[in-house]
Amino acid sequence: MSKNGKPKFAMYWAAACGGCEIAVLNINEGILDVDANFDVVFWPVAMDAKYKDVEAMPDKSITLTLFNGAIRNDENAHIAQMLRAKSQVLVAFGACACEGGIPGLGNLSSKQQILDTAFSTISTDNPKELRPQTTFKMPEGALHIPTMYETVKSLDQVVPVDYYIPGCPPESNQIAAVVGLVIKALKGEAQLPPAGAVIGASQSTVCDECKRTRGEKTITQFTRMATFQPREDQCLLEQGILCSGMATRSGCDARCPVANMPCVGCYGPAPDVIDQGARMMSAVASVVDSKDPAEIEKIMRGVVDPTGTFYRFGMPRSLMRHAKG
Amino acid sequence: MGEKIGVYVCHCGSNIAGVVDVVGVAKWAEENLPNVRVARDYKFMCSSLGQEMIEKDVKDLGLTRVVVAACSPHLHEATFRNACKRAGLNPYLFEMVSIREQVSWVTKDKTVATEKSKMLISGGVRRVVHHQPLEPLFVDINPNVLVVGGGIAGIQAALEIADQGSHVYLVEREPSIGGHMAQFDKTFPTLDCAACILTPKMFTAGNHPNITLLTWSEVEKVDGFIGNFTVQIRQKARKVIADKCTGCGVCEEKCPKKVIDHMFEAGMGTRKAIYTPFPQAVPKYPVIDVENCIYYQRGTCKACEKFCPTGAIDFDQKDEMMTVQVGNVILATGYELFDARRVPQYGYGRLANVVTNLEFERLSNTAGPTSGKIVLRDGVTAPQTVGIIHCVGSRDIKYNVDCSAICCMQSLKFAHLVKEKTGAKVYNFYIDIRTPGKTYDEFYRRILDEGVHFIRGKVAEVTDAPRFPGEEGKLVIQVEDTLAGRQLRVPVDMVVLSAAMQPRVDSKEVGQKFGISCSANGWFIERHPKLDPVATMTEGIFIAGVCQGPKDIPATVSQGAAAAARVLGLIGQKQVTLEPVRASITQDNCSGCRICNNLCPFNAITFIEDRAVSDINPALCQGCGTCVSACPAGAITGSHFTNQQIMAQIEGVLFDLNVQGAREEMERVPA
Numbered sequence: 001m002s003k004n005g006k007p008k009f010a011m012y013w014a015a016a017c018g019g020c021e022i023a024v025l026n027i028n029e030g031i032l033d034v035d036a037n038f039d040v041v042f043w044p045v046a047m048d049a050k051y052k053d054v055e056a057m058p059d060k061s062i063t064l065t066l067f068n069g070a071i072r073n074d075e076n077a078h079i080a081q082m083l084r085a086k087s088q089v090l091v092a093f094g095a096c097a098c099e100g101g102i103p104g105l106g107n108l109s110s111k112q113q114i115l116d117t118a119f120s121t122i123s124t125d126n127p128k129e130l131r132p133q134t135t136f137k138m139p140e141g142a143l144h145i146p147t148m149y150e151t152v153k154s155l156d157q158v159v160p161v162d163y164y165i166p167g168c169p170p171e172s173n174q175i176a177a178v179v180g181l182v183i184k185a186l187k188g189e190a191q192l193p194p195a196g197a198v199i200g201a202s203q204s205t206v207c208d209e210c211k212r213t214r215g216e217k218t219i220t221q222f223t224r225m226a227t228f229q230p231r232e233d234q235c236l237l238e239q240g241i242l243c244s245g246m247a248t249r250s251g252c253d254a255r256c257p258v259a260n261m262p263c264v265g266c267y268g269p270a271p272d273v274i275d276q277g278a279r280m281m282s283a284v285a286s287v288v289d290s291k292d293p294a295e296i297e298k299i300m301r302g303v304v305d306p307t308g309t310f311y312r313f314g315m316p317r318s319l320m321r322h323a324k325g
Numbered sequence: 326m327g328e329k330i331g332v333y334v335c336h337c338g339s340n341i342a343g344v345v346d347v348v349g350v351a352k353w354a355e356e357n358l359p360n361v362r363v364a365r366d367y368k369f370m371c372s373s374l375g376q377e378m379i380e381k382d383v384k385d386l387g388l389t390r391v392v393v394a395a396c397s398p399h400l401h402e403a404t405f406r407n408a409c410k411r412a413g414l415n416p417y418l419f420e421m422v423s424i425r426e427q428v429s430w431v432t433k434d435k436t437v438a439t440e441k442s443k444m445l446i447s448g449g450v451r452r453v454v455h456h457q458p459l460e461p462l463f464v465d466i467n468p469n470v471l472v473v474g475g476g477i478a479g480i481q482a483a484l485e486i487a488d489q490g491s492h493v494y495l496v497e498r499e500p501s502i503g504g505h506m507a508q509f510d511k512t513f514p515t516l517d518c519a520a521c522i523l524t525p526k527m528f529t530a531g532n533h534p535n536i537t538l539l540t541w542s543e544v545e546k547v548d549g550f551i552g553n554f555t556v557q558i559r560q561k562a563r564k565v566i567a568d569k570c571t572g573c574g575v576c577e578e579k580c581p582k583k584v585i586d587h588m589f590e591a592g593m594g595t596r597k598a599i600y601t602p603f604p605q606a607v608p609k610y611p612v613i614d615v616e617n618c619i620y621y622q623r624g625t626c627k628a629c630e631k632f633c634p635t636g637a638i639d640f641d642q643k644d645e646m647m648t649v650q651v652g653n654v655i656l657a658t659g660y661e662l663f664d665a666r667r668v669p670q671y672g673y674g675r676l677a678n679v680v681t682n683l684e685f686e687r688l689s690n691t692a693g694p695t696s697g698k699i700v701l702r703d704g705v706t707a708p709q710t711v712g713i714i715h716c717v718g719s720r721d722i723k724y725n726v727d728c729s730a731i732c733c734m735q736s737l738k739f740a741h742l743v744k745e746k747t748g749a750k751v752y753n754f755y756i757d758i759r760t761p762g763k764t765y766d767e768f769y770r771r772i773l774d775e776g777v778h779f780i781r782g783k784v785a786e787v788t789d790a791p792r793f794p795g796e797e798g799k800l801v802i803q804v805e806d807t808l809a810g811r812q813l814r815v816p817v818d819m820v821v822l823s824a825a826m827q828p829r830v831d832s833k834e835v836g837q838k839f840g841i842s843c844s845a846n847g848w849f850i851e852r853h854p855k856l857d858p859v860a861t862m863t864e865g866i867f868i869a870g871v872c873q874g875p876k877d878i879p880a881t882v883s884q885g886a887a888a889a890a891r892v893l894g895l896i897g898q899k900q901v902t903l904e905p906v907r908a909s910i911t912q913d914n915c916s917g918c919r920i921c922n923n924l925c926p927f928n929a930i931t932f933i934e935d936r937a938v939s940d941i942n943p944a945l946c947q948g949c950g951t952c953v954s955a956c957p958a959g960a961i962t963g964s965h966f967t968n969q970q971i972m973a974q975i976e977g978v979l980f981d982l983n984v985q986g987a988r989e990e991m992e993r994v995p996a
């Protein structure tokens with residue numbers, strides 16, 4: 001507890017786009033509840049703070065930490081470890097922290113390939129073939145920048161995590177509900193779910209919340225949104241659009257299908273599912289309507305970029321984790 | 326987890342112990358694997374002593390889980406489950422690890438085999454802690470039976486069952502039952518006439534109050550499971566109204582269209598466009614062969630209709646579908662003959678007087694096209710010399726590797742018939758003489774005594790090109806006599822090819838329809854080649870006769886009777902217990918996406934519209950796992966094959982080697 005008697009709150013942004021930070025601010029007046037109930041001790045986006053301030057805090061002194069972003073380099077890992085030690089409840093916040101997220105697609109390439117693309121492709125003007133150095137000696141002393149890891153990891157592949165709030169980013173109403181629950185729990189009015197639980201989401205998949213009508217599925221062709229205007233009342237998959245809703249945890253109110261766009265899978269795997277992409281693939285493969293190998297081959301060629309489609313958010317925490325180097 | 330696991334490593338005589346260090350593996354398991362309370366090795370785990378060892382340990386040591394590393398679950402899973410049950414442990418808290426089929430039989434290197442055994446046992450041990458006690462399901466058995474194929478095997482099975490009071494649907498695709506046996510003249514070794522022993526059985530089957538005979542019919546679709554199959558049968562349009570037809574045969578007599586009969590007469594005789602395959606056919610009413618009937622081809626004729634005294638002809642008759650409910654199925658679909666044209670050097674199809682065994686049967690048959698006279702293709706000349714070639718298309722890696730089982734005896738029978746009927750000189754060309762049945766060797770000696778010439782050697786060629794005097798106008802058989810060690814050219818008037826029995830072309834399709842598999846060459850696979858020859862891996866589906874593999878009539882009849890006995894046994898039980906290994910849907914997790922809805926091969930899944938979730942009927946589910954892997958929400962669980970169990974097993978078999986090449990536990994990244 002702080003001097004003012006309020007529990008302490010922290011939020012951190014690791015390898016991520018920043019959408020999660022915006023999503024928290026997007027809970028509108030709810031943010032005032034955060035301020036009224038918590039003493040915000042560390043939140044780089046919202047207030048100034050130094051790592052050494054956090055280092056100085058006693059262990060377990062922060063009540064709630066929302067950690068967004070994947071682990072891409074040793075700085076991310078270092079802060080994760082530090083916040084783990086300082087926090088009572090550490091939450092993996094958003095798809096990147098939970099599953100690796102969009103940065104996790106970097107696991108399809110090696111570190112070397114990524115650096116080559118960034119520093120040595122035609123579009124880069126880098127005649128001296130300079131590469132970032134992690135240490136650089138100056139008269140004043142050595143300077144360090146973070147060392148990039150070979151692969152991207154989810155938060156729980158680096159430190160133990162108490163709860164997961166999925167989504168890219170998590171829906172504001174779900175964040176507000178979670179914050180409300182924690183506040184109630186602190187007052188002894190509610191109980192927190194068992195550690196390790198996914199919170200701010202539901203127990204089924206997006207289809208459960210999707211209002212489109214569904215029939216038995218027989219797919220003879222895949223199409224893409226760029227070339228096709230789907231009907232608004234029928235399941236997108238049945239219209240040949242690869243919608244990940246059926247393999248994605250519910251909780252978003254089926255935002256994307258409601259907007260006539262296929263679910264891209266940001267809420268991660270359904271309860272007890274280990275590999276969302278594999279689930280999606282075997283489901284899709286099961287309903288391809290042909291027994292003729294040549295025709296199946298032809299239908300499957302309609303799936304452009306299967307890894308990017310099925311593992312858009314989940315590569316680092318899938319069974320594959322990363323491409324074999 | 327606190328489980329106490331017993332691990333038992335079987336030597337299987339030297340089957341496993343000859344390659345795997347079973348003593349070392351057991352010791353390793355006890356020292357290294359988590360939760361293992363005791364690990365032992367034993368000569369034969371499946372023996373009563375082996376089983377008692379497990380029972381004793383369960384009771385004395387309070388084991389809560391059992392792992393046996395031995396042969397395959399197919400063979401002995403049930404044995405060890407029962408041992409657990411007797412000891413008071415739920416049988417599903419047992420796990421079988423195959424280190425014979427999957428290790429010692431297929432791995433030569435002893436070190437590798439031993440390490441592989443450890444790895445698989447480690448998987449089993451890690452899996453078994455996640456096992457849950459399961460209780461079997463009980464379902465009633467419908468006493469009706471479906472028999473597919475009306476050859477001697479199917480007839481025998483149908484009669485045995487019908488006599489005991491159960492109803493049989495006997496489905497035959499040809500217009501009459503009888504199968505191949507109906508085409509034969511005499512049968513070895515007793516030489517009684519085939520018709521004399523077969524037709525009474527056909528007649529009984531056709532008139533039995535408990536048999537519904539469905540000829541000119543085929544099974545289209547089978548749903549369900551043991552005790553409760555739903556079968557859809559297509560009755561092809563006969564164009565003859567069975568209830569009106571008296572079988573008088575007038576239509577056949579009046580029909581102006583003659584066709585060569587490639588089926589029953591094996592191409593040696595003719596029939597009409599409206600026909601019964603043979604006079605003693607059961608049932609007696611004919612069918613119209615639409616492809617050859619003048620009316621269907623040109624729109625006029627209708628002679629049969631005009632002359633039919635009872636108005637039984639119905640040109641508009643359509644195929645009819647019927648659905649029947651049965652509890653068990655016997656497949657007795659028999660065989661077809663190897664196409665002798667595939668051995669071009671024997672000249673069949675090119676040289677007129679080269680005939681197949683089935684053609685010879687028709688020639689020799691008193692009811693056949695020549696009234697039983699053995700003559701050349703000209704229809705009059707009796708042959709003076711006849712060569713009979715054994716093993717055509719069998720025992721040959723190019724065609725069928727296996728021995729056809731009957732063609733030696735059948736060739737001996739032919740030799741006798743030729744001698745008896747024509748007095749011609751007979752040569753039998755054989756690779757080996759195989760006469761393993763009761764009194765079969767006696768029959769062989771009798772034929773030797775009759776003066777038939779036996780030449781041991783695989784015939785190289787049958788030719789009509791003469792090279793030496795005496796060969797003009799003859800068929801010359803070129804062969805190496807391997808006993809005398811010399812080349813022979815034997816001029817004859819007629820050559821009989823003993824073509825092999827081989828699986829029906831559609832055997833794989835038919836097997837699939839009934840959920841059973843075929844061996845690589847196409848015979849239906851039995852549950853166990855020695856101990857369970859008429860059952861299959863699918864409960865409630867039995868096989869009998871040559872569809873299971875080449876055999877003679879006595880063996881075929883025995884299998885028909887055996888399959889019937891198995892089915893009657895099940896009917897007597899009234900109920901069967903079903904494996905509780907099946908799928909179920911956790912409805913809170915089901916999103917109603919409907920991916921699973923049309924996947925189940927047993928139609929066990931339904932969609933509940935008002936709650937928008939799917940549901941599985943546990944009695945219909947066979948636990949195949951199709952839907953389990955397809956459900957994108959992970960809402961379907963296959964009991965005994967849960968994610969947790971499978972992942973634990975996979976993690977158990979994985980290990981790392983350290984730099985010295987020794988195994989080391991892998992450091993696992995948190996999932």
Ligand SMILES: Cc1cc2nc3c(=O)[nH]c(=O)nc-3n(C[C@H](O)[C@H](O)[C@H](O)COP(=O)(O)OP(=O)(O)OC[C@H]3O[C@@H](n4cnc5c(N)ncnc54)[C@H](O)[C@@H]3O)c2cc1C
Nearest residue numbers: 474476477478498504505512513658659660870871877878
């Ligand atoms: C030339 C020759 C001579 C022989 N002589 C002797 C002998 O003297 N003594 C002896 O012991 N053995 C003899 N045999 C062996 C004997 O033929 C077989 O052992 C016996 O006929 C096998 O009977 P089956 O009922 O299994 O098969 P089959 O006689 O082939 O009967 C199978 C029946 O099933 C029907 N059928 C097939 N598929 C389907 C389907 N999908 N749906 C519905 N119906 C279907 C067929 O039309 C057929 O009526 C001889 C074999 C040959 C080739």
Ligand code: SF4
Nearest residue numbers: 207210235236243245
């Ligand atoms: S559109 Fe997508 S979310 Fe909606 S029912 Fe179909 S698969 Fe499910």
Ligand code: SF4
Nearest residue numbers: 252256263264265266
């Ligand atoms: S529909 Fe899918 S992609 Fe869209 S927000 Fe929901 S979970 Fe994310």
Ligand code: SF4
Nearest residue numbers: 580599618619627629
């Ligand atoms: S209508 Fe057809 S079956 Fe009848 S007599 Fe004429 S040709 Fe024969």
Ligand code: SF4
Nearest residue numbers: 925946947949950952
């Ligand atoms: S596991 Fe699923 S697909 Fe297989 S039989 Fe059972 S319900 Fe049908």
Ligand code: SF4
Nearest residue numbers: 915916918919921956
């Ligand atoms: S596939 Fe799974 S989630 Fe979809 S309807 Fe079937 S059980 Fe429900």
